Amino acid sequence: MTFRILIALVGLGMAFSLPAKAGIQNPIVEGDELSADIELTPGLKAELVLRFEKSVGLSVDNLGLSASTIDITDLDILQRLPDPTAINLLSSFPVRVTVAPPADGGFAFEGVAEVELYTRNLQYTAATPFRIFAASPGEDFRDITASVSGGSYRTRGSTGNFSDFLIVADTRLLPDAINAKFDHLEASLNQFATEMDSVLFNELDVALQASRSAWAGGDAATALDYLQSFEALVEAASGTGLPNVWRSARDLDNVAGVLRAEAQTLRFSLTQAINFS
Incomplete structure (x- = not known):
């Protein structure tokens, strides 16, 4: 069965709510897009959108989607940054979003996946150094930012596989x-x-x-x-x-x-x- 036939079977265009997972609230799937709220404490919130060009089996469970707070002094994270002296974890947004699809979940996608985060915990200006970084298990984090905007702060990155995602302050020279x-x-x-x-x-x-x-x-x-x-x-x-x-x-x-x-x-x-x- 081809990828395109599988897409037809899942019924694109339908919107439905899904059970919440750790840190993830109000998840909704509509076609090839999953949106959800992240709420880890009353003052630590964000909105998450995952977009796919074409997908099969899109759900919170099949994505292995969760969010958690991090310790900004965690050496396991800091040592995986390209330059820990110039790239800083944020005390104002110590959040890790994890997308780790279980091997038997049946999820697949074609092309590029977009990861968008919006939070009022951070403020955007033209010179804002905030960037979205990603890392697959055991690998170093790297910048995947494709756009930034705000009032508050909205960032979008793209990926061809799945990872942990963080917003960091990247003060490296451009x-x-x-x-x-x-x-x-x-x-x-x-x-x-x-x-x-x-x-x-x-x-x-x-x-x-x-x-x-x-x-x-x-x-x-x-x-x-x-x-x-x-x-x-x-x-x-x-x-x-x-x-x-x-x-x-x-x-x-x-x-x-x-x-x-x-x-x-x-x-x-x-x-x-x-x-x-």
Whole structure:
């Protein structure tokens, strides 16, 4: 049975409420979107939205969704940050959102998943250093931010797999954050080289290296243009030349989703470099 047939069977477009899990209140599924309130104490609240391009079996249980408070001095978290001296956990929002689908839950999605958090515990300004970071079990946290906005604070990140999510204060210099994102995207492309044909790999590598060279030469706008060419190549090959499905059995690499998500957060940072130059 194909992924698309499975989607038809779950009846997209229907909205229904789901039982609450730890820290998660009022969860509602509508089509390929799950929204919920996070309430850990009377003064520690947020709104969570998870969006999928296409999904099967979307529910709180099948996502393994929960929220918890963290100790901002927890070395297990701090040691997994890219630069613990410049990236700080927030006493005003010490919250970890966990998405850990059980292997036998039957959940799957295609493409990119979006994670959006909105909280009144944080205040947004143009120079706000708050970012959404993610980490799979045992791996280091990294910035996945694709947008920020507010009155209060709203952030959105994208991912091709599942993780723990935190909002942190990232005070690294923007060029350092951009270089780290280039490093990570290059590493992912090389990791997945055997899951695509050599022609596509070379096209993606050329576009990515051109973007990085332009950035290194001080031309963020041209770097962004080449990065968008990279994204277009990935999207065009998604599902044909590139695997693009993640499922709870964890037996597939969502190559297109991972590359798109990492390119999106790099695009966010390059756009910042252009806007604030």
